[in-house]
Amino acid sequence: RRRPPQTDEGWYVLHDFRSIDWDAWRGAPERRRSRAIDEGIDYLTSCEAVADAEAGDSAVFSVLGHKADLLVLHLRPTLADIDTLERRFEHTALAEFTERSDSYLSVTEVSGYMSEEYFDEDSEVEDSGMERYIESRLKPEIPDSEFLSFYPMDKRRGPEDNWYDMPFDERAEHLSSHGEIGKGYAGRVTQIISGSIGLDDFEWGVTLFADDPTDVKELLYEMRFDPSSSRFAEFGRFLSARRFPSEQLGAFLAG
Numbered sequence: 001r002r003r004p005p006q007t008d009e010g011w012y013v014l015h016d017f018r019s020i021d022w023d024a025w026r027g028a029p030e031r032r033r034s035r036a037i038d039e040g041i042d043y044l045t046s047c048e049a050v051a052d053a054e055a056g057d058s059a060v061f062s063v064l065g066h067k068a069d070l071l072v073l074h075l076r077p078t079l080a081d082i083d084t085l086e087r088r089f090e091h092t093a094l095a096e097f098t099e100r101s102d103s104y105l106s107v108t109e110v111s112g113y114m115s116e117e118y119f120d121e122d123s124e125v126e127d128s129g130m131e132r133y134i135e136s137r138l139k140p141e142i143p144d145s146e147f148l149s150f151y152p153m154d155k156r157r158g159p160e161d162n163w164y165d166m167p168f169d170e171r172a173e174h175l176s177s178h179g180e181i182g183k184g185y186a187g188r189v190t191q192i193i194s195g196s197i198g199l200d201d202f203e204w205g206v207t208l209f210a211d212d213p214t215d216v217k218e219l220l221y222e223m224r225f226d227p228s229s230s231r232f233a234e235f236g237r238f239l240s241a242r243r244f245p246s247e248q249l250g251a252f253l254a255g
């Protein structure tokens with residue numbers, strides 16, 4: 001039996017996908033619609049200002065395609081914080097026009113593959129660059145980028161290629177070459193990798209941010225040829241979204 005790599009967890013992450021009932025929206029009287037917009041903006045701006053918790057971040061996105069219309073992304077220190085935000089949305093007049101189309105729960109993590117010293121209690125290494133990097137992975141700020149891509153994924157447990165049967169060093173080597181590809185996109189693509197074993201249907205949630213969607217496409221295509229993905233990755237569904245300022249909810253709904 002292999003020992004799992006050590007991990008540190010940070011903030012919980014909820015991807016909250018909602019669909020708008022457009023028929024109900026079009027049929028609703030002006031008064032109900034403007035109340036929905038006002039309460040929606042109140043809710044979203046207070047989430048973004050993190051008025052409800054010690055720390056965290058939130059943002060709202062318009063989802064492209066049929067899978068959903070809205071994505072509200074929340075990061076918070078506790079599951080109770082996330083739970084409260086979910087409930088509070090249901091009490092807004094906006095919720096009367098929406099349905100839940102999907103959701104994903106995960107928690108930010110760093111694992112011991114790249115940073116064994118960090119996890120070694122006896123280590124004398126005090127690397128403030130490393131500390132800052134780990135902090136930024138565990139308590140990430142949602143970048144301002146316009147484009148977001150989200151998908152859940154697993155590491156393969158097949159008869160030939162089983163990630164979990166490989167020795168630590170081999171996994172670390174794969175992740176190091178994976179990380180090298182990622183570094184080539186520094187400044188163009190930012191990611192939040194959050195673990196979801198025991199929390200949701202897949203093992204990780206991948207959230208990528210970029211100003212140019214084709215940078216994400218290029219990065220993922222390059223990774224597809226790297227063994228960490230080509231041999232060991234299984235993917236769920238992909239969702240694409242565009243960020244918008246919560247004050248523009250009215251314009252979003254007006255079309």
Ligand code: 76R
Nearest residue numbers: 111113114175178179182183191204206220223224229233
């Ligand atoms: O923390 C680090 O930056 C060290 C290197 C690193 C690790 C350990 C790293 C770098 N990743 C790591 C772990 Mn990643 N990552 C993904 C996907 O679509 C696909 O093919 C895969 C989805 C992307 C796009 C991506 C991007 N990574 C992981 C793990 C956990 C494995 C485990 O713990 O067993 C998964 C599931 C995963 C998936 N990765 C990077 C990136 C990018 C852009 C980087 C460079 C990061 C940087 O320099 O900041």
